[in-house]
Amino acid sequence: MNAEIITVGDELLIGQTVDTNSAWLGTELNRMGIWVSRRTAVGDRADAISAALNEAFARVDLVIMTGGLGPTKDDITKKTLCEYFECGYRVDEAVLNHLTQLFSKRGRRLLEINKMQAELPEACITLMNNMGTAPGMWFDYHGKVLVSMPGVPYEMKHITETAVLPRIKKQFTLPTIIHRTLTVINIPESALSKELESWELNLPADMKLAYLPQLNTIRLRLSASGRDSHALEQRMEPYWNTLLEQCSPYLLAASDTTAVAHCAEALLQRGATLSLAESCTGGNLAHLFTLIPGISSVLLGGVVAYANELKTGFLGVPAPLLTEHGAVSGPVVAAMAENIRKQTGSDYAIATSGIAGPGGGTDQKPVGTVWIAVASAQQTVIKEWHFYGTREHIIERATNTACQQLLKLLETEAHNR
Amino acid sequence: MNAEIITVGDELLIGQTVDTNSAWLGTELNRMGIWVSRRTAVGDRADAISAALNEAFARVDLVIMTGGLGPTKDDITKKTLCEYFECGYRVDEAVLNHLTQLFSKRGRRLLEINKMQAELPEACITLMNNMGTAPGMWFDYHGKVLVSMPGVPYEMKHITETAVLPRIKKQFTLPTIIHRTLTVINIPESALSKELESWELNLPADMKLAYLPQLNTIRLRLSASGRDSHALEQRMEPYWNTLLEQCSPYLLAASDTTAVAHCAEALLQRGATLSLAESCTGGNLAHLFTLIPGISSVLLGGVVAYANELKTGFLGVPAPLLTEHGAVSGPVVAAMAENIRKQTGSDYAIATSGIAGPGGGTDQKPVGTVWIAVASAQQTVIKEWHFYGTREHIIERATNTACQQLLKLLETEAHNR
Numbered sequence: 001m002n003a004e005i006i007t008v009g010d011e012l013l014i015g016q017t018v019d020t021n022s023a024w025l026g027t028e029l030n031r032m033g034i035w036v037s038r039r040t041a042v043g044d045r046a047d048a049i050s051a052a053l054n055e056a057f058a059r060v061d062l063v064i065m066t067g068g069l070g071p072t073k074d075d076i077t078k079k080t081l082c083e084y085f086e087c088g089y090r091v092d093e094a095v096l097n098h099l100t101q102l103f104s105k106r107g108r109r110l111l112e113i114n115k116m117q118a119e120l121p122e123a124c125i126t127l128m129n130n131m132g133t134a135p136g137m138w139f140d141y142h143g144k145v146l147v148s149m150p151g152v153p154y155e156m157k158h159i160t161e162t163a164v165l166p167r168i169k170k171q172f173t174l175p176t177i178i179h180r181t182l183t184v185i186n187i188p189e190s191a192l193s194k195e196l197e198s199w200e201l202n203l204p205a206d207m208k209l210a211y212l213p214q215l216n217t218i219r220l221r222l223s224a225s226g227r228d229s230h231a232l233e234q235r236m237e238p239y240w241n242t243l244l245e246q247c248s249p250y251l252l253a254a255s256d257t258t259a260v261a262h263c264a265e266a267l268l269q270r271g272a273t274l275s276l277a278e279s280c281t282g283g284n285l286a287h288l289f290t291l292i293p294g295i296s297s298v299l300l301g302g303v304v305a306y307a308n309e310l311k312t313g314f315l316g317v318p319a320p321l322l323t324e325h326g327a328v329s330g331p332v333v334a335a336m337a338e339n340i341r342k343q344t345g346s347d348y349a350i351a352t353s354g355i356a357g358p359g360g361g362t363d364q365k366p367v368g369t370v371w372i373a374v375a376s377a378q379q380t381v382i383k384e385w386h387f388y389g390t391r392e393h394i395i396e397r398a399t400n401t402a403c404q405q406l407l408k409l410l411e412t413e414a415h416n417r
Numbered sequence: 418m419n420a421e422i423i424t425v426g427d428e429l430l431i432g433q434t435v436d437t438n439s440a441w442l443g444t445e446l447n448r449m450g451i452w453v454s455r456r457t458a459v460g461d462r463a464d465a466i467s468a469a470l471n472e473a474f475a476r477v478d479l480v481i482m483t484g485g486l487g488p489t490k491d492d493i494t495k496k497t498l499c500e501y502f503e504c505g506y507r508v509d510e511a512v513l514n515h516l517t518q519l520f521s522k523r524g525r526r527l528l529e530i531n532k533m534q535a536e537l538p539e540a541c542i543t544l545m546n547n548m549g550t551a552p553g554m555w556f557d558y559h560g561k562v563l564v565s566m567p568g569v570p571y572e573m574k575h576i577t578e579t580a581v582l583p584r585i586k587k588q589f590t591l592p593t594i595i596h597r598t599l600t601v602i603n604i605p606e607s608a609l610s611k612e613l614e615s616w617e618l619n620l621p622a623d624m625k626l627a628y629l630p631q632l633n634t635i636r637l638r639l640s641a642s643g644r645d646s647h648a649l650e651q652r653m654e655p656y657w658n659t660l661l662e663q664c665s666p667y668l669l670a671a672s673d674t675t676a677v678a679h680c681a682e683a684l685l686q687r688g689a690t691l692s693l694a695e696s697c698t699g700g701n702l703a704h705l706f707t708l709i710p711g712i713s714s715v716l717l718g719g720v721v722a723y724a725n726e727l728k729t730g731f732l733g734v735p736a737p738l739l740t741e742h743g744a745v746s747g748p749v750v751a752a753m754a755e756n757i758r759k760q761t762g763s764d765y766a767i768a769t770s771g772i773a774g775p776g777g778g779t780d781q782k783p784v785g786t787v788w789i790a791v792a793s794a795q796q797t798v799i800k801e802w803h804f805y806g807t808r809e810h811i812i813e814r815a816t817n818t819a820c821q822q823l824l825k826l827l828e829t830e831a832h833n834r
Contacts, residue, residue: 010627011627011629012439012440012443012456013443013447013452013453013454013455013456014443014444014447014453014627014638015439015440015441015442015443015444015445015447015453016440016444016627016629016636016638016673017440017629017631018435018436018437018440019435019436019439019440020435022429022432022436022458023429023432023433023434023435023436024432025432026429026430026431026432027431027432027433028432030430030431030432035430036430036431036432037430037459037460037465038430038457038458038459038465038469039429039430039456039457039458040455040456040457040458041439041455041456041457042454042455043454048454048455052455070606070628070630071606071607071610072606072607072610072628073610073617074625074626074627074628106805108605108608111607111608111611113607113610113611114607133607152630154806154807154810188525189487189488189489190488190489190528190530190531190550191525191528193488193489193490193530194528194530200490209491210427210428210431210433210491211487211489211491212428212433212434213487214434219433221431221433256433276721278700278703281707282703282704282706282707282708283695283700283701283702283703283704283706283707283719283721284700284704284707285700286695286699286700286703286704286721286723287699287700287701287703287704289699289700290698290699290700290701290721290723290773290812291699291808291809291812293774293775293776293808294776295723296723296724299723299724300723300724300726300727301720301721301722301723301724301727301731302700302720302721302727303718303719303720303721303731304693304700304703304707304718304719304720304721305718306703306707306712306713306716306717306718307713307716307717307718307761309717309761309762310717310718310761313760313761314718314720314731314760343730343731344724344726344727344730345726356707357710358710359710359711388523389571390571391708391710392708393571395707395708
């Protein structure tokens with residue numbers, strides 16, 4: 001089954017908001033066997049919204065719309081849908097109760113403008129929004145369905161998970177699509193594609209490999225569709241195993257994950273703790289680790305030693321080492337990793353020092369040069385890397401690679417036990 | 418003038434890639450007076466690409482397409498355009514030279530699959546891509562224009578800035594649109610809209626206010642369009658001044674900025690340095706500051722004191738203070754900020770400690786409770802905040818608010834001089 005997504009909002013067209021909703025919705029729908037065949041973004045204009053809806057209804061049976069449900073007067077989606085489906089308004093008492101409670105809990109007065117969010121088109125089924133003020137709306141229309149939800153991502157996600165997906169499953173007959181995804185690191189897409197060429201040519205027609213590059217990682221997703229998920233899994237198994245084997249030199253994880261998440265999981269499984277000494281990554285490692293709920297049993301913390309004085313003061317890097325080798329060097333990152341590990345008493349430590357640019361590069365150490373050290377009680381592994389791209393990209397690439405370096409150390413130590 | 422954006426790629430529809438290109442393109446086009454009236458995302462399918470292009474050409478004179486130009490066989494945009502414009506291929510020698518140099522610089526062998534990226538449709542003008550392997554293509558077609566560029570964001574940006582925008586300016590006659598944007602913090606959209614209601618009703622018909630909320634900040638953008646930018650600026654001036662005045666209690670900046678960027682700018686202007694002691698924000702402040710090029714003259718670094726042992730060990734927070742008040746308390750953040758400032762010798766310091774959730778909340782200190790301290794040589798200002806939302810949102814809200822708190826301290830000290 002195909003579906004389309006329509007996102008509404010001038011802010012999307014003028015580019016002041018990045019649309020993350022469509023990607024999330026695409027993933028969720030795809031997982032249940034619905035292919036999003038098109039996504040359209042239009043402005044806060046009644047004619048544009050109606051036209052996009054007409055076109056989508058002509059192509060597919062399910063249309064998901066987000067945005068334009070805020071309380072302010074530039075948001076006109078609800079009014080437009082009321083006209084489109086030729087109905088009046090009703091006050092939804094459950095929504096009104098929820099609004100009253102929500103505002104009292106936040107210590108704010110419920111204004112007329114907020115109360116109006118409980119007024120819904122008569123033609124729709126209400127989809128409660130426990131995370132915010134604008135409810136979702138489900139319209140059945142000549143055997144087709146339109147779902148309208150607010151554009152605030154966590155409200156949209158909440159409504160989708162609790163109300164939209166269950167109702168879709170009930171109302172539509174869906175095929176089965178299975179995916180298996182692995183993640184590789186530090187190999188260019190073209191080189192990898194060359195290596196996998198003959199394997200890919202031998203894939204059955206209903207099996208498809210997708211390359212999903214993201215900086216220095218690529219997720220490879222193998223997909224198949226049919227009716228019986230068990231049979232699909234069995235049929236995919238040998239192809240998947242060959243793929244895994246061919247990717248082994250660059251493999252970060254045999255799953256759809258990020259370097260940081262995979263690293264956190266590996267540490268958690270071992271009951272091991274981590275500390276960080278970041279120079280060029282500037283807190284990005286710490287930040288990404290702390291986004292993971294419950295990470296406090298793994299991550300003790302660390303030092304962002306941006307200035308050299310912090311490398312000596314907080315991390316005990318000997319000043320002569322800095323003078324002799326420079327901050328971006330093997331001996332300095334080794335000392336940073338070893339010292340933060342000892343000072344915090346963690347099992348493992350990561351240290352980074354590099355030149356993220358755009359300034360600060362030299363002939364000997366051009367922009368993109370990054371030294372990474374990972375340390376355990378037994379050993380310290382240092383490595384020099386050369387990344388390219390913008391400042392942000394170099395920081396991200398170094399962050400991912402630091403996790404890979406630690407994962408390799410963890411593997412080695414598991415083998416040596 | 419209107420334009421449309423078409424993004425190509427299964428990864429966009431299945432949701433494994435978030436489309437940041439459209440937002441960036443929307444901003445750039447809008448700035449030069451081109452209104453992006455619609456954005457469409459389609460999969461890597463020839464019929465879908467052609468259909469979207471046909472529809473867009475029926476509505477507008479300029480279509481920008483990104484994606485589907487990679488070297489792997491799932492990328493079919495170039496082949497599809499060649500068929501659409503009914504032409505053959507030519508080898509572009511300049512592109513071939515560039516590819517040869519690029520691969521030799523990266524120490525990689527130029528494969529056949531890479532060489533093919535120099536084969537371009539005869540109907541297009543080449544737009545050089547100095548940041549990557551797939552060049553951009555400009556097609557003139559019955560008085561209309563299609564631009565096709567790779568989907569890799571920094572490559573697309575480079576081609577747009579160096580080749581696409583200059584060529585658009587030359588080929589089309591454009592009106593003038595002016596925008597002024599301010600940023601407010603920690604006021605709900607509905608409350609703000611209520612306060613601005615009468616001001617907004619008095620706006621002339623050709624002037625428009627847009628609310629662009631993002632977590633606990635809202636950017637307010639006032640726009641006007643016409644021919645003469647100087648006349649427009651003069652006409653907007655009084656409305657803008659009244660808006661600024663009405664927003665003053667919540668004003669973060671009289672510009673389109675982020676809390677961290679504005680804070681960094683204020684410190685840079687004063688020649689002041691900053692250090693950070695982060696618990697609940699877990700390195701996010703450090704990370705966002707270090708994304709700013711040249712920040713090393715402002716940011717010395719800091720400690721991510723996630724575990725209490727790091728609060729005592731690295732930050733010298735007295736253990737009895739932690740026992741008596743808990744880690745999430747005024748006295749503890751005050752000590753964290755004051756100590757990191759003294760230890761690093763920075764002019765200012767920020768400290769955060771809170772409960773980002775989803776676990777760890779209590780009745781006295783529910784999830785979302787965050788204490789923030791900002792310290793200078795003269796004073797320390799502590800404040801308790803209550804944020805809502807997911808773990809990530811609470812971290813982001815705390816990060817923004819910490820910057821606001823420091824900005825207020827900087828203002829106070831400027832007044833007291």
